[in-house]
Amino acid sequence: MACEGSGMSDGGGSPPSKSTFHRPQTLKYNKGYALAPRPTVGIGQDPLLSEQLLQQEISNLSIETPDITYGSSDQSTVKVFIPAHVALDKKVLRYNAYFQENIHYSPEEECWVRPVVINYYLEDDCMSIFEPIVENSGLSQGKRLKRQRLPKNERGEHYQWKDLNIGMDLEVYGGNSNKSTFHRPQTLKYNKGYALAPRPTVGIGQDPLLSEQLLQQEISNLSIETPDITYGSSDQSTVKVFIPAHVALDKKVLRYNAYFQENIHYSPEEECWVRPVVINYYLEDDCMSIFEPIVENSGLSQGKRLKRQRLPKNERGEHYQWKDLNIGMDLEVYGVKYHITQCDTFTKDFMESEGIVLNEPEPIPVDPYSKRGKNPQPAFTKASGFDNLHKFLTMDCMVLRFFALWEDTDNLFGETRPVTIQYYLVDDTVEINEVYVRNCGRLPFPVLMRRLKLPKTRKPPELFPSCVLEVSAAEVDEYYSPKDFQVGERIELLSRRFLLYDCDGFTKEYYQKNHPDLEMKPLEQACQTQFGSGAGSRLSVLSSKKRLSTAPLLNHRTSVWYGRPA
Template identity: 50%
Template sequence: MSSEPGPGLPFLPGCAFRDPMKTSFHRSQTLGYKNGFAFPRLPTVGIGRERLYVNQLSQAELDELSNKRPTLTYGRAKQAPPSGFIPAHVALDKKILKFDAYFQEDVPLSAEEHYRIRQVGIYYYLEDDSMTVIEPVVQNSGLPQGRLIRRHRVPKNDCGDHYHWKDLNRGMNITMYGRTYRIVDCDPFTQVFLESQGIELNPPEKMVFDPYTELRRMPMRKYITPSDFDQLKQFLTYDKQVLRFYATWDDTNSVFGENRPYIIHYYLADDTVEIREVYRQNDGRDLFPVLIKRQRLPKTFVDKKKTFPSCVLEISDQEVLEWYTAKDFAVGKSTTLLGRTFFIYDCDGFTRNFYRDKFGITDFQPVEIDKKPLEKVPQESPNPEDRKRRFILSYFLSNDMISIYEPPVRNSGIIGGKYLGKTRVAKPGSTTENATYYEPSDLTIGSTIEVFGHRFVITDADEYVLNYMENNAESFPAATLQSLRDHFRPRQVVKETANSDIPMLGTHKQELDELIVQVQEELKLHKYLNNKNIREAFLQCDKDGSGILDQAKFLALCNSLSVPTDAILLNKLIDLCSCGEDKINYRDFLRAFPS
């Protein structure tokens, strides 16, 4: 049986036959592309590329059939064929409307300009109704210029509308993203396009320029006669030729000021000036040899306000009427350079020859500089606050050196510690050629030791000093030894009284009370001490409860408890608490450690 229905069979349901050998069921394409544009077309073959036996009509015939409509009188009206379709992005490609505009920007932090005018160009692209704003880049303007608004459809209002070319015209304001632009003119193409679309253009306006930019455009200097000055000729003629002047700067009117010597160098090659300081050995000054670096120095300024930033920028010819030259320097005269007045008292031989040949000057008599005598500073009376300060003076017998230490006192306002390192101290009135130094014989109780202008009064000493001088009595004056014996005699009386079980005298008790108060003030600096543990340790060590301990056991117990027995006041307290040989009344000692 044939796979296709016979021509005589009716095409009715159940009368169609399917070809079982058919495997392709592709449909013919009805959409084509030509020159990059899509267009519809009629199928040429059927499903599976089978031949079509129906009549094929062209597109023009189909359009003609679709445009025919029945009429009664004049017959059918034949419609004109439509023109070829051209998309907007093809018809308006590279067609741009260009408007000249400007906007005003406030300048709040400037004394010379209150606002700034910035010129821009507004570009409208007809192909997609997008816009962009571009500011021409000006070199060294310091402003972020270039494309201010990127190309896109700019919103017109909050309702979702966008700017159209019908909204643009000359002599109008347009606001884009909070900034108002004034359109003043457009290019010829824009004018022709808008007029062809029936838009009446406003008359053009003049472009507004920035007033501060116009102010900075200084007029060029106009010379009546050409100058015969040649910098190259000056450099080649006077290269490495320098004038040298010896001058002084009198700064005695200021605090700690003095009359200081300087050397002024004038370079003939470029009319620059350099001022160098003169240093002497051991003058106590830091080595900064250049006071004023090599530069041109202004003599007369233009009469104008010295405001920022001209007061901090480099000085140019616009600010200076006259510069310093070689004729402004002369021996025996004063000159003011950058606010300092220098007196020139002499110069070198080359400078004399130059002035003699150039200016005919022959008087170069140097000026004698008289040094002013130093004023005597009146000696002030001692500071009353220094009377309460206490020091420890140590004399080293091995090398005859003295060191001074000041124990720190809390809340005294004075930083304690090492006051004087080990050094030999000369007596007042001694000279460098014949110097006399302090000896142990000068260290008596009540004597005054002057150390580099500061006077110290010896008020106390330890018992080692007395014992050493008594053992070596032949090496020390009798007056020195007797002063120590008189100072330590009350303590020996107290010890003898304690050994004889005689009640403590009133003077001794008063001295002990005062010393305990001083020890308590000093122990406040030792925050690591625990008074409770110290008291318990002494009570436990005293088995019989007598209140007296051996000196060796007492010192060992203090050492284990980190009690600073090497302090002067504690040693003095231990001496007052002694009761006989190698016995110490620790109860009086514990009064300095209240619980």
């Protein structure tokens, strides 16, 4: 068995002849009072020096008067006592070892050599055994023994750090031991809802405890002895309040800014993407999380990359600690390398308070794709006369609406019909819809002319006749524009005459702002004279509704009168 660093040993020499190594009992209870009997034997049942003195020597010691001084100038400062679980917290002895597993079902191999890592925790003398995981090995690897105290022999002793050394064999739960059970005895039970703690009578492996092997006479002698009780002492030190780590480090997070590069294999213009991330280290439980800021319209799956968890550091089962992080280093997690560039103020102050000097902050490289988007390559195209994109962004959903009359009286059975003309400012198109009055007797087909650009003047045709009926942009000199539509004037669109007699409020505001020279005044009198069939303007139609009869109607099936309000 090999270890990393310096191992610990109790030195060479012949094995001790002692059979028991526990300390003598120095505490007992009598009628509810705690008594501290003076021990008569030491470790290994050896008699103490005080028990070997003669009675005459004890009498001489009791007669001598000690020199008592009340205070002195050379008193030293009492050091603060640090308990073992605080002084030895997170201090682990690590040994590399192996064990052989016999193979009985293969004629080609006799055994397997499987390496393991043995961790000894100085805080509570516990041990754990971990086997490194090898991919595609077909073996059940990982944690072999959880953190616990491992038995050393049948007398209930456990392994200590002095028992471990390089080259020795560590026998754990196997070998020539005749034990069949290794669990601890039950020391907790409930009776009528009350928790009771019975004293165990056997140890690990069902071996009887030493206290059960004592004779009744020895137990009586221990109960008769009177302990020496002292009330207080002058060297008592102030005990500091212990604060656990999950309380002292609650909600304290170290934040680092980093980035990683993602290679691009399907684009000839870019090689990689630079994607920034934020790494959070939680001091409470040594967990980490990685978050990528969300950029709108980036087309990438961003947000939380790794949830809060302990990240593996290497194949030996170690995890990243806060001491392993620094600016300028590469943090490799699950095959992705994150380069740390900077940190926040709290992280810098915390690391400096722990004696770690951080490196200088580094800038994050510019993403080639973002740089290419901010500085587009020049395009060698012909300059346009008008910016269509600006026109779309500023004039979308803006429509000029005119109320007009379609004068179709020149044709046979022709008449004058009300229509609405809509001019779309975003692309200079015109649409004409008929206005149907209720019970007019016409089919519901309101679109008189679909939305299109109307040519105002055309170039003379070079060849006549032409086989193409549609008019192309090359054959048109000028299209209709908003200045060609004026209320009170007639306009001819596709060989049809229309009288514009009114418009809506938005159209009036548009003409007052952009064409103040054009007067947009409605023609009510002209509208009334144009309707030969009795239909007038909107005002006359509304007035005719007020002259309707309000007499009640009779329902002949139910003989109930239904009155209508006036």
